[in-house]
Amino acid sequence: xxxxxxxxxxxxxxxxxxxxFSQICSESGAQLADIRYGVQGCVVHRPWAMKILKxxxxxxxxxxxxxxxxxxxxPTMIPEENLVKEKEHAGFTPEVFWVETAGSQKLERRLAxxxxxxxxxxxxxxxxxxxxKDLPWKGYQSRITVFRNEMTTRPFLRGRExxxxxxxxxxxxxxxxxxxxxxxxxxxxxxxxxxLKIPFVFFKRPKWDKFKGADDTFASDSLNPDGRRNQISSTxxxxxNFAKAFSIKFDAENGNKEFGFQTCFGPGIWRIMAALIxxxxxxxxxxxxxxxxxxxxxxxxxxxxNNPKSNMxxxxxxxxxxxxxxxxxxxxxxxxxxxxxxxxxxxxxLKGVPLxxxxxxxxxxxxxxxxxxxxDRKKTFAPIKELARLVVEQAIEVDKEISRRxxxxxxxxxxxxxxxxxxxxxxxxxxxxxxTPWCSTEMDGQKCADIMSDETQGGVVCGTPNGRxxxxxxxxxxxxxxxxxxxxxxxxI
Amino acid sequence: xxxxxxxxxxxxxxxxxxxxFSQICSESGAQLADIRYGVQGCVVHRPWAMKILKxxxxxxxxxxxxxxxxxxxxPTMIPEENLVKEKEHAGFTPEVFWVETAGSQKLERRLAxxxxxxxxxxxxxxxxxxxxKDLPWKGYQSRITVFRNEMTTRPFLRGRExxxxxxxxxxxxxxxxxxxxxxxxxxxxxxxxxxLKIPFVFFKRPKWDKFKGADDTFASDSLNPDGRRNQISSTxxxxxNFAKAFSIKFDAENGNKEFGFQTCFGPGIWRIMAALIxxxxxxxxxxxxxxxxxxxxxxxxxxxxNNPKSNMxxxxxxxxxxxxxxxxxxxxxxxxxxxxxxxxxxxxxLKGVPLxxxxxxxxxxxxxxxxxxxxDRKKTFAPIKELARLVVEQAIEVDKEISRRxxxxxxxxxxxxxxxxxxxxxxxxxxxxxxTPWCSTEMDGQKCADIMSDETQGGVVCGTPNGRxxxxxxxxxxxxxxxxxxxxxxxxI
Numbered sequence: 001x002x003x004x005x006x007x008x009x010x011x012x013x014x015x016x017x018x019x020x021f022s023q024i025c026s027e028s029g030a031q032l033a034d035i036r037y038g039v040q041g042c043v044v045h046r047p048w049a050m051k052i053l054k055x056x057x058x059x060x061x062x063x064x065x066x067x068x069x070x071x072x073x074x075p076t077m078i079p080e081e082n083l084v085k086e087k088e089h090a091g092f093t094p095e096v097f098w099v100e101t102a103g104s105q106k107l108e109r110r111l112a113x114x115x116x117x118x119x120x121x122x123x124x125x126x127x128x129x130x131x132x133k134d135l136p137w138k139g140y141q142s143r144i145t146v147f148r149n150e151m152t153t154r155p156f157l158r159g160r161e162x163x164x165x166x167x168x169x170x171x172x173x174x175x176x177x178x179x180x181x182x183x184x185x186x187x188x189x190x191x192x193x194x195x196l197k198i199p200f201v202f203f204k205r206p207k208w209d210k211f212k213g214a215d216d217t218f219a220s221d222s223l224n225p226d227g228r229r230n231q232i233s234s235t236x237x238x239x240x241n242f243a244k245a246f247s248i249k250f251d252a253e254n255g256n257k258e259f260g261f262q263t264c265f266g267p268g269i270w271r272i273m274a275a276l277i278x279x280x281x282x283x284x285x286x287x288x289x290x291x292x293x294x295x296x297x298x299x300x301x302x303x304x305x306n307n308p309k310s311n312m313x314x315x316x317x318x319x320x321x322x323x324x325x326x327x328x329x330x331x332x333x334x335x336x337x338x339x340x341x342x343x344x345x346x347x348x349x350l351k352g353v354p355l356x357x358x359x360x361x362x363x364x365x366x367x368x369x370x371x372x373x374x375x376d377r378k379k380t381f382a383p384i385k386e387l388a389r390l391v392v393e394q395a396i397e398v399d400k401e402i403s404r405r406x407x408x409x410x411x412x413x414x415x416x417x418x419x420x421x422x423x424x425x426x427x428x429x430x431x432x433x434x435x436t437p438w439c440s441t442e443m444d445g446q447k448c449a450d451i452m453s454d455e456t457q458g459g460v461v462c463g464t465p466n467g468r469x470x471x472x473x474x475x476x477x478x479x480x481x482x483x484x485x486x487x488x489x490x491x492x493i
Numbered sequence: 494x495x496x497x498x499x500x501x502x503x504x505x506x507x508x509x510x511x512x513x514f515s516q517i518c519s520e521s522g523a524q525l526a527d528i529r530y531g532v533q534g535c536v537v538h539r540p541w542a543m544k545i546l547k548x549x550x551x552x553x554x555x556x557x558x559x560x561x562x563x564x565x566x567x568p569t570m571i572p573e574e575n576l577v578k579e580k581e582h583a584g585f586t587p588e589v590f591w592v593e594t595a596g597s598q599k600l601e602r603r604l605a606x607x608x609x610x611x612x613x614x615x616x617x618x619x620x621x622x623x624x625x626k627d628l629p630w631k632g633y634q635s636r637i638t639v640f641r642n643e644m645t646t647r648p649f650l651r652g653r654e655x656x657x658x659x660x661x662x663x664x665x666x667x668x669x670x671x672x673x674x675x676x677x678x679x680x681x682x683x684x685x686x687x688x689l690k691i692p693f694v695f696f697k698r699p700k701w702d703k704f705k706g707a708d709d710t711f712a713s714d715s716l717n718p719d720g721r722r723n724q725i726s727s728t729x730x731x732x733x734n735f736a737k738a739f740s741i742k743f744d745a746e747n748g749n750k751e752f753g754f755q756t757c758f759g760p761g762i763w764r765i766m767a768a769l770i771x772x773x774x775x776x777x778x779x780x781x782x783x784x785x786x787x788x789x790x791x792x793x794x795x796x797x798x799n800n801p802k803s804n805m806x807x808x809x810x811x812x813x814x815x816x817x818x819x820x821x822x823x824x825x826x827x828x829x830x831x832x833x834x835x836x837x838x839x840x841x842x843l844k845g846v847p848l849x850x851x852x853x854x855x856x857x858x859x860x861x862x863x864x865x866x867x868x869d870r871k872k873t874f875a876p877i878k879e880l881a882r883l884v885v886e887q888a889i890e891v892d893k894e895i896s897r898r899x900x901x902x903x904x905x906x907x908x909x910x911x912x913x914x915x916x917x918x919x920x921x922x923x924x925x926x927x928x929t930p931w932c933s934t935e936m937d938g939q940k941c942a943d944i945m946s947d948e949t950q951g952g953v954v955c956g957t958p959n960g961r962x963x964x965x966x967x968x969x970x971x972x973x974x975x976x977x978x979x980x981x982x983x984x985x986i
Contacts, residue, residue: 036620037613038575039604042568044617047632050564071543075535075654076569076606076638077590082531094596097570099606101591102642111532113569113592120530124537127529133831139540143636145569149595161568338626 010350012283017226024277025155030286030351032277033155041153041160048351051294053163053273059195060165060267061142063187069138069167074120076144077111082119086245089118089213095148097160113147117166118213118238118264122246125170129260131251132172136180137260140167156274157230157493163269170248170260177237177261181218184235184265185466188220191267192232197289197403198222198275199410200232201433203463203488208446215239221462221490222275223413227431229462229490230278232271238262279406286352287374289402290330290395297325297332297391298348302341302360313364317384321357321369324387330395332357349374354398355391375401414488420455420477423489427456433490434459437483439476448478452489462488503843505776510719517770518648523779523844525770526648534646534653541844544787546656546766552688553760554635556680557660562631567613569637570604575612579738582611582706588641590653606640610659611706611757615739618663622753624744625665629673630753633660649767650723650986656762663741663753670730670754674711677728677758678959681713684760685725690782690896691715691768692903693725694926696956696981701939708732714955714983715768716906720924722955722983723771725764731755772899779845780867782895783823783888790818790825790884791841795834795853803854810852810877814862817880818850823888825850842867847891848884868894907981913948913970916982920949926983927952930976932969941971945982955981 009028011019025032032049045053061071077099084090097113100106114120121139129137146164153159167184171177185202192198200222210217214236221229242248243259252258280287290296301318303311318334325332335344341358348356358370369387371380371394382390413432417423426434439445441464449461464485472483502521504512518525525542538546554564570592577583590606593599607613614632622630639657646652660677664670678695685691693715703710707729714722735741736752745751773780783789794811796804811827818825828837834851841849851863862880864873864887875883906925910916919927932938934957942954957978965976 034617034620037568037617038572039568039570042570044568045566047563047565050566054564070540071547072540073538073543075530075532075537076640077532077535077654079531096596097592098594099590100593101603103587103589105642110594124527124530127527147569149598161570 010283010285013225013281017224017278020281020283021274021278022154024281024286024350035155039160041150041158043155043159045163048294049273052276052288052292053269055292056191056196056269056272056276057143057165059191060187060269061140063191064138064140064167064265067138067183067187068136069140069169071142072139073141073144074114074117074124076114078114078120080110080112082123083112085119086213086242088241089245091212092116095150097147097149114144115146115148116164116266117141117146117168118242119246121168122242122248122262125168125260126247126249129170129248129250132253135170135172135250135260136176137170138167139169140165156270156277159270165267165269167263167265169263169265170243171262172250172252172258172260174239174261177263180263181235181237181265184233184263185218185220187265188233188267192220192272192275195289195291196272196276197399197406198232198272198279199406200275201462201488202466204441204466204469205234205463206441206445206449206461206487207443208449209461209463211236213238213241213245215241218466219463222279223410223432223490224275224278224493225409225431227427227491228493229433229460230271230275230493231268232275233265233267235265236263238264279409280402281352284346285350287402288352288354290354290399293352293354294331295333295348295351295353296330296395297355297357298344298353299325299332299334299357299359300341300344300348301334301336302358304361307361310361310364314359314361317359317364317367317369318357320384321359321387324384325357325391328388328392330355330391355394357391373398373401375405417477417489418474420452423452423459423477424456427459427489427491433462433488435470435486435488436477437472437474438485438487439479439481439483441485441487445476448476451478456489456491458491459489460492462490464488503776503778506718506774510717510771513774513776514767514771515647517774517779517843528648532653534643534651536648536652538656541787542766545769545781545785546762548785549684549689549762549765549769550636550658552684553658553680553762554633556684557631557633557758560631560676560680561629562633562660562662564635565632566634566637567607567610567617569607571607571613573603573605575616576605578612579706579735581734582738584705585609588643590640590642607637608639608641609657609759610634610639610661611735612739614661615735615741615755618661618753619740619742622663622741622743625746628663628665628743628753629669630663631660632662633658649763649770652763658760658762660756660758662756662758663736664755665743665745665751665753667732667754670732670756673756674728674730674758677726677756678711678713680758681726681760685713685765685768688782688784689765689769690892690899691725691765691772692899693768694955694981695959697934697959697962698727698956699934699938699942699954699980700936701942702954702956704729706731706734706738708734711959712956715772716903716925716983717768717771717986718902718924720920720984721986722926722953723764723768723986724761725768726758726760728758729756731757772902773895774845777839778843780895781845781847783847783892786845786847787824788826788841788844788846789823789888790848790850791837791846792818792825792827792850792852793834793837793841794827794829795851797854800854803857806857807852807854810857810860810862813877814850814852814880817877818884821881821885823848823884848887850884866891866894868898910970910982911967913945916945916952916970917949920952920982920984926955926981928963928979928981929970930965930967931978931980932972932974932976934978934980938969941969944971949982949984951984952982953985955983957981
């Protein structure tokens with residue numbers, strides 16, 4: 001066997017992550033996204049992916065609703081004049097798709113396909129918000145897509161149309177806005193770090209990499225196995241910039257008209273899916289945490305041609321097992337496809353189902369089933385009478401192992417560079433963050449970032465780890481001026 | 494008080510349904526849709542509507558998944574060449590919005606915003622479906638929007654962008670397709686007739702009013718209070734038309750390559766929302782069946798200025814009541830807004846909340862609460878110890894009354910006309926269907942339909958009631974040829 005290929009024909013994840021990722025997504029992999037749709041950067045989300053994505057969406061919906069956000073849904077098309085109202089934000093227009101014709105009629109003014117929601121939502125906020133009694137105002141839209149004319153595209157990483165989730169909040173005071181940003185980060189911790197078991201670092205982005213129109217951007221980066229950072233969320237301190245551009249004013253308690261302070265939060269649903277695939281998957285396919293697996297226990301009957309009586313007993317035990325598992329609230333499925341057991345084993349491994357139950361004639365004799373874990377393939381013989389307890393126990397073990405592996409690969413993820421040469425070498429050889437002294441994270445530091453990016457073939461300044469910034473030592477590795485910050489560098493996807 | 498206005502300023506529903514409907518949707522009504530977005534026919538779905546719409550979506554998702562449909566999500570943009578592949582279906586192109594530019598670059602080929610999913614989904618089906626083992630193939634996409642360049646637009650009735658839900662199924666044989674259409678109709682019965690309590694009639698549409706590219710269309714029509722029919726779903730027998738256009742072929746058991754037989758089903762999420770508003774609402778606002786109310790019990794504290802001790806006792810009892818109600822699985826909300834009780838009563842009535850609980854100082858003394866039903870405003874005094882039982886009882890009563898009223902207004906909804914003059918008079922004066930003999934529901938009957946439409950100022954042929962077609966008596970009321978069918982006429986929205 002070629003060492004780059006598993007028996008499934010998957011490229012080894014460590015050898016060529018990019019190739020492995022494409023294969024996992026494809027028809028011959030876990031059938032997540034079909035890129036054969038015919039419009040570049042626009043993919044078909046297939047059922048296995050949709051079921052996972054819906055669970056991810058539900059988690060965020062539950063969290064933001066618990067934080068008093070109300071759901072709404074805005075149109076897909078945005079009038080051009082909205083897009084350019086906030087001067088900095090107008091920088092989005094080169095990336096947008098334009099609708100210019102309806103039927104055979106030219107539209108009087110062209111409409112953009114939403115690249116992000118601010119410019120469609122805030123004009124309505126200026127109508128809805130009148131008084132300090134209306135604040136805080138918290139809204140969100142979920143299960144929508146946005147459109148950007150990206151040049152290079154990949155499923156779940158960068159698309160011309162991709163899945164979106166956004167909250168938009170207005171406060172009477174700036175400190176409340178900052179508190180909301182903390183809350184947003186806690187939501188990311190609970191959903192992504194704890195439930196999805198994806199490690200990441202929160203950064204305050206340098207000013208040149210903030211959201212167009214924001215005062216500050218806070219973003220979380222996970223690491224792909226090839227060492228590239230994957231931005232999986234952002235939450236922005238918009239100050240009063242958009243409030244002023246879109247006239248979001250309220251009657252303050254003191255009787256004055258005042259502009260609101262705004263935040264917006266966007267967990268990247270696609271990027272989180274990409275991180276889920278990249279962080280947990282192995283050379284045999286996806287690996288899904290139990291709560292996010294569309295099927296949690298795949299039951300595979302081992303039957304034999306020309307033995308109908310034995311096969312019937314096997315099927316009967318499969319059904320008995322299914323009912324027992326279903327009662328534990330794990331979702332079980334009996335695979336009755338007209339394929340070999342080996343094919344089915346591989347297929348459920350590819351799809352990342354946490355547990356497999358195998359049942360053959362010998363198991364019928366012994367009134368037992370075999371439980372196999374997706375993570376380490378360890379098998380447990382479970383007498384049918386103890387199945388309920390053992391299947392839950394094994395599911396917990398799979399989740400533990402997923403966490404353990406993810407933490408293992410993420411820990412010790414940061415090296416230190418005190419010269420550009422060191423940074424170059426590390427960004428090339430080492431798969432993680434590179435910590436280094438930097439002149440400034442204000443706009444005047446961008447020039448050094450551009451030089452660094454050229455020198456390192458695409459390195460970026462992720463920013464300073466939020467809440468645990470380190471005192472810089474020495475000088476900026478590019479301009480040699482005294483460093484004001486210790487920043488983290490990484491390659492970006 | 495002007496008899497056309499309630500004390501809330503709502504137009505009376507019976508006097509001017511159209512005006513009433515607009516008010517219910519608006520800022521001063523139940524705040525369902527905001528038409529001030531700035532693009533005609535594209536509305537903002539506000540939180541109260543979104544919460545109801547999400548419940549409607551969930552019902553259909555649950556139903557079609559129980560019927561083995563798998564979820565997927567397709568891109569919003571469709572290449573032009575897809576749209577014109579099925580010859581009859583190409584008739585959609587005059588209605589579509591075209592994306593022609595990305596950033597400042599003209600696209601090489603223009604892309605349509607999806608008017609409906611067939612032409613994006615079926616090319617993928619031709620890749621995915623290979624063998625009879627793959628059939629039946631059942632998929633759906635939910636929580637999406639579609640785009641059509643409608644001339645006149647109204648929230649939930651007709652939009653340039655509106656909410657969509659669609660299933661797309663492929664079968665090996667035509668009789669299986671017909672069975673699926675029966676299943677689709679049963680889903681409508683369970684979700685819309687039974688749960689949403691909206692009466693409607695299933696019709697087989699005349700051939701000239703079938704879906705473009707279908708062999709036959711079956712559709713359900715509810716009736717608005719002004720007598721206009723509201724098409725709330727359709728399910729199509731596509732035969733092999735699209736299969737041939739998009740090459741959806743499979744290896745049959747007999748070894749031949751065969752084209753699949755297809756159906757698609759679209760409950761109109763927007764139209765069902767419109768029917769929900771129109772069927773149940775009254776002059777005080779929306780009325781929501783218990784299962785579809787975002788808040789099922791609104792608790793209104795009756796407090797008085799300068800009586801902090803009494804107010805505290807009231808609030809304490811409100812919280813006690815809330816907890817008791819929550820345990821019955823009804824969603825309760827204490828309205829603590831800085832507004833008068835009267836304002837709050839009106840507001841919850843406008844929003845259609847099924848039950849209101851009022852709690853004042855006298856109730857505290859008696860350890861009781863007052864439960865008021867939204868439907869008939871009947872009040873029940875509930876000792877706090879019996880609240881759990883009584884609140885559930887009252888919720889059931891509200892649902893019963895909603896059903897009773899809806900059935901009452903729908904029954905006896907059909908008159909008979911044996912001449913054009915009778916049909917004209919009935920369609921003008923009578924608010925319902927008009928049954929009449931008709932020459933043909935094949936294409937050759939369309940000419941008579943056009944004449945009838947002109948003569949009756951917009952009457953349409955709904956078709957023949959599915960499964961209970963009546964033997965025609967006499968001649969077609971237009972051309973006077975012997976009638977082949979008894980058809981139903983109605984005004985359309």
